[in-house]
Amino acid sequence: MAARVQPDDFDVGAELADFGHRAGAVCMFVGLVRDLNEGRPVTAMTLEHYPGMTERELERIEQEACARWPLIDSLIIHRYGRLEPGERIVLVAVASAHRDAAFDACRFIIDWLKTRAPFWKAEDTEGGRCWVQARAEDDAAAGQWDTDFSERRRACGSAER
Amino acid sequence: MRVLYFAWLREKAGFAAEDVTPPDSVTDVAGLISWLRTRGGGPGEALADLSLLRIAVNQEYARLDHRIGRDDEVAFFPPITGG
Numbered sequence: 001m002a003a004r005v006q007p008d009d010f011d012v013g014a015e016l017a018d019f020g021h022r023a024g025a026v027c028m029f030v031g032l033v034r035d036l037n038e039g040r041p042v043t044a045m046t047l048e049h050y051p052g053m054t055e056r057e058l059e060r061i062e063q064e065a066c067a068r069w070p071l072i073d074s075l076i077i078h079r080y081g082r083l084e085p086g087e088r089i090v091l092v093a094v095a096s097a098h099r100d101a102a103f104d105a106c107r108f109i110i111d112w113l114k115t116r117a118p119f120w121k122a123e124d125t126e127g128g129r130c131w132v133q134a135r136a137e138d139d140a141a142a143g144q145w146d147t148d149f150s151e152r153r154r155a156c157g158s159a160e161r
Numbered sequence: 162m163r164v165l166y167f168a169w170l171r172e173k174a175g176f177a178a179e180d181v182t183p184p185d186s187v188t189d190v191a192g193l194i195s196w197l198r199t200r201g202g203g204p205g206e207a208l209a210d211l212s213l214l215r216i217a218v219n220q221e222y223a224r225l226d227h228r229i230g231r232d233d234e235v236a237f238f239p240p241i242t243g244g
Binding site: 029041047048049050052053056089090109113114115116117118119120121122131132133134135138 | 165167168169182219220221222236238239241242243244
């Protein structure tokens with residue numbers, strides 16, 4: 001398991017070249033800076049974070065994912081600083097024996113990251129700089145994992161490994 | 162104790178961090194917020210709306226009733242928007 005917070009870009013291929021030894025499935029997500037937000041052109045995004053707490057929360061999210069699914073490995077890289085449209089913001093990758101766990105854990109990590117890891121985005125538009133508002137949909141997506149996990153645990157009895 | 166402000170709370174406060182010495186009557190986060198508001202100025206404005214406020218004590222999420230002491234680090238920030 002690894003989690004990094006950094007200003008520099010990352011090379012997805014290089015990061016995953018030695019990832020997931022002995023795994024049958026690797027699932028990854030990359031988040032990018034979009035050039036539009038609610039119809040308004042965005043010229044740049046600035047990401048702020050809480051050094052120390054950010055790294056700890058990312059590690060905690062990975063530990064939670066490993067507790068819920070049989071993961072062989074996981075990786076989170078999240079950038080901060082000034083980014084332009086099209087640039088990579090975040091990479092989440094997980095490796096597992098089978099694809100069910102890989103897909104679910106990857107989705108879980110990004111859903112939880114978006115409600116727990118202390119980052120804040122500000123966008124530069126023609127109207128000036130404005131802070132992005134948190135979305136109810138992100139809270140709902142994160143909360144759904146608690147509902148799904150409770151129901152799945154009741155249905156299956158124990159985690160399949 | 163150290164108080165940190167992030168994102169637009171920092172902009173409203175006017176600075177990113179300050180060292181404060183609240184009175185002994187301040188024993189939890191709620192008390193600290195009330196005391197900071199009475200001092201007025203930027204931090205008072207930044208902490209005006211509790212519904213927009215998230216809290217961490219020593220880099221762990223905390224609630225208003227979390228007890229705090231002089232060696233603690235308390236951070237105030239808006240709902241997060243990473244990822």
